[in-house]
Amino acid sequence: MAAWFRRKTDGSEGKPSRVHIAEGLWIKCDSxxxxxxRAEVERAGRVCPKCLYPxxxxxxxxxxxxxxxxxxxxxxxNLETTDPLGFRDTKKYRDRVxxxxxxxxxxxxxxxxxxxxxxxxxxxxxxxxxxxxGSMGSVVGEKLTRAIELAIDxxxxxVIVSASGGARMQEGILSLMQMAxxxxxxxxxxxxxxxxxxxxxxxxxxxxTASFAMLGDIILAEPRALIGFAxxxxxxxxxxxxxxxxxxxxxxxxxxGQIDFIVDRRELKETLRRILAFFAGEPPRSx
Amino acid sequence: xxxxxxxxxxxxxxxxxxxxxxxxxxxxxxxxxxAKLEERLHRQRQKTYASLTAWQRTQLARHPKRxxxxxxxxxxxxxFVELHGDRLYGDDAAIVGGLARFEGQxxxxxxxxxxxxxxxxxxxxxxxxxxxGYRKAxxxxxxxxxxxxxxxxxxDTPGAYPGIGxxxxxxxxxxxxxxxxxxxxxxxxxxIVTGEGGSGGALAIGMGNRVLMLEYAIYSVISPEGCAAxxxxxxxxxxxxxxxxxxxxxxxxxxxxxxxxxxxxxxGAHRDWDASAAAVRAALRDQLADLTPKSSEALVxxxxxxxxxxxxxxxxxxxxxxx
Numbered sequence: 122m123a124a125w126f127r128r129k130t131d132g133s134e135g136k137p138s139r140v141h142i143a144e145g146l147w148i149k150c151d152s153x154x155x156x157x158x159r160a161e162v163e164r165a166g167r168v169c170p171k172c173l174y175p176x177x178x179x180x181x182x183x184x185x186x187x188x189x190x191x192x193x194x195x196x197x198x199n200l201e202t203t204d205p206l207g208f209r210d211t212k213k214y215r216d217r218v219x220x221x222x223x224x225x226x227x228x229x230x231x232x233x234x235x236x237x238x239x240x241x242x243x244x245x246x247x248x249x250x251x252x253x254x255g256s257m258g259s260v261v262g263e264k265l266t267r268a269i270e271l272a273i274d275x276x277x278x279x280v281i282v283s284a285s286g287g288a289r290m291q292e293g294i295l296s297l298m299q300m301a302x303x304x305x306x307x308x309x310x311x312x313x314x315x316x317x318x319x320x321x322x323x324x325x326x327x328x329x330t331a332s333f334a335m336l337g338d339i340i341l342a343e344p345r346a347l348i349g350f351a352x353x354x355x356x357x358x359x360x361x362x363x364x365x366x367x368x369x370x371x372x373x374x375x376x377x378g379q380i381d382f383i384v385d386r387r388e389l390k391e392t393l394r395r396i397l398a399f400f401a402g403e404p405p406r407s408x
Numbered sequence: 409x410x411x412x413x414x415x416x417x418x419x420x421x422x423x424x425x426x427x428x429x430x431x432x433x434x435x436x437x438x439x440x441x442x443a444k445l446e447e448r449l450h451r452q453r454q455k456t457y458a459s460l461t462a463w464q465r466t467q468l469a470r471h472p473k474r475x476x477x478x479x480x481x482x483x484x485x486x487x488f489v490e491l492h493g494d495r496l497y498g499d500d501a502a503i504v505g506g507l508a509r510f511e512g513q514x515x516x517x518x519x520x521x522x523x524x525x526x527x528x529x530x531x532x533x534x535x536x537x538x539x540x541g542y543r544k545a546x547x548x549x550x551x552x553x554x555x556x557x558x559x560x561x562x563x564d565t566p567g568a569y570p571g572i573g574x575x576x577x578x579x580x581x582x583x584x585x586x587x588x589x590x591x592x593x594x595x596x597x598x599x600i601v602t603g604e605g606g607s608g609g610a611l612a613i614g615m616g617n618r619v620l621m622l623e624y625a626i627y628s629v630i631s632p633e634g635c636a637a638x639x640x641x642x643x644x645x646x647x648x649x650x651x652x653x654x655x656x657x658x659x660x661x662x663x664x665x666x667x668x669x670x671x672x673x674x675x676g677a678h679r680d681w682d683a684s685a686a687a688v689r690a691a692l693r694d695q696l697a698d699l700t701p702k703s704s705e706a707l708v709x710x711x712x713x714x715x716x717x718x719x720x721x722x723x724x725x726x727x728x729x730x731x
Binding site: 198199200201202203204205206208209210211222228259260262263266288289290291292293294295296297298299300301302304305306307308309311312327328330331332333334335336349350351352355356359360362364365368369377378379 | 568569570571572574575576577578579580581583584585587588589591592607608611612615627628629630634635638639640641648649652653654655659660663665711712715716718719720721722723724725726727728
């Protein structure tokens with residue numbers, strides 16, 4: 122399902138998809154192609170100082186951006202796929218997973234836990250796009266479902282930051298079923314009147330968009346993120362027409378009524394805090 | 409044998425030989441020869457169909473003469489009133505739905521509809537719904553819930569349509585909303601994959617208390633061609649991808665994703681629509697008899713548990729990674 126983007130990165134799964142920030146003092150912005158000073162980008166939360174393009178960040182970096190220092194308690198890092206299909210394409214699925222763990226230093230394509238966001242406690246789930254394109258297999262679906270159940274249990278709101286190509290092909294139909302599983306868990310969360318804020322980042326497509334990512338009580342997106350059901354390449358091949366300018370970007374979704382608003386990464390934490398505080402019935406904080 | 413598939417070539421050859429003999433002058437020798445060949449054909453067909461590959465099943469699931477949703481509607485129900493539109497944007501001909509009567513009892517039926525001839529295929533977008541199709545399906549499912557009727561969903565789609573309008577109108581949201589809503593519907597839901605279960609576009613009407621598949625139907629996270637293009641870099645490797653992804657009815661039964669397989673006539677559903685419909689009828693009757701007496705609370709709870717436990721992972725002693 123909509124793992125079209127992997128074609129672009131095929132064979133380069135070991136590398137960050139857009140910029141090689143670690144390589145030197147200067148980096149080239151993937152959007153405006155300007156050469157920008159690395160420290161300045163880091164200070165701005167990995168946003169290009171020239172064109173405000175938000176670079177892709179790891180789950181670890183995202184957690185650091187959102188959780189109050191020292192408050193993130195990670196959960197369920199001991200789940201491992203059993204490779205139910207014994208899947209092998211040009212490589213063994215088990216080897217792909219092993220390489221992804223090695224590369225990202227993350228157990229799977231989503232990191233889940235409990236944190237405080239501007240003082241407000243919440244269940245926080247963040248996708249690691251570097252882990253097999255953030256794809257959702259059994260472990261991702263299970264971790265998200267457990268996180269939502271934890272929120273129900275502890276009476277907490279849920280924030281999920283998505284960055285994913287969709288369902289993981291290597292686990293076949295079981296990956297598809299994670300869409301049903303997570304959506305059903307969110308239905309239960311909603312019945313308990315617990316809020317869920319979905320944050321869509323570049324890229325969010327396929328079975329992830331078509332399940333929990335589009336089910337937020339509030340749906341936010343980072344600027345210029347690719348968000349859609351089908352990937353642009355699949356659509357272009359199907360309709361045999363060029364796609365309109367800005368198609369499937371955050372701004373396009375906002376215009377078509379699909380999301381609540383677009384948030385600059387530097388304001389994301391404070392925005393989440395205000396939303397969570399609203400639902401928690403807490404008074405607004407000044408400044 | 410019209411519409412023979414490539415793997416049926418040896419069968420076709422036997423059929424042609426029988427036809428040639430039948431054209432000859434009638435004699436005891438010819439009659440004996442025909443009987444011998446027919447016996448051989450039957451055995452050969454049984455042998456072929458006892459060991460179909462995933463790709464051969466895919467070909468059968470997509471067979472142009474396979475019975476579609478509207479054929480089953482005609483063959484299974486005494487009365488069918490088709491309802492149209494999502495009340496928001498339009499009516500999607502790729503999903504049909506309405507009020508039906510099954511052995512005397514009211515039931516709401518929805519299903520993907522592929523076209524038969526070129527004109528109908530285009531009108532029905534080859535069974536690939538837009539968001540309004542999923543929203544129509546949800547409207548009808550909620551209608552069923554409101555009036556205490558069970559729901560039957562017949563699944564047969566290559567997938568949700570990947571197009572500009574579909575994205576503009578929220579294809580992903582429409583599918584996601586159906587999944588969440590189906591999790592809470594307080595009425596029995598039976599889903600049957602009759603042909604192609606194409607990814608999220610299939611699942612969007614497929615969260616049943618019971619999920620069944622016809623014997624040669626397929627159900628997959630992505631089409632074999634799509635998977636092959638991405639992972640093998642070559643869509644022509646679709647047969648390999650079909651095998652690797654485990655998309656057949658016996659595979660899905662083993663993985664716990666479906667509850668039962670509905671048998672097809674020898675040679676596939678397209679060879680005998682009445683026999684196919686009879687098998688679906690028997691399966692639906694069994695499932696409804698089992699589900700109808702249950703309370704709405706039990707139906708919702710059981711459906712949740714059914715999907716909650718799907719997945720294949722193990723808990724290891726070692727915590728890995730860690731942010």
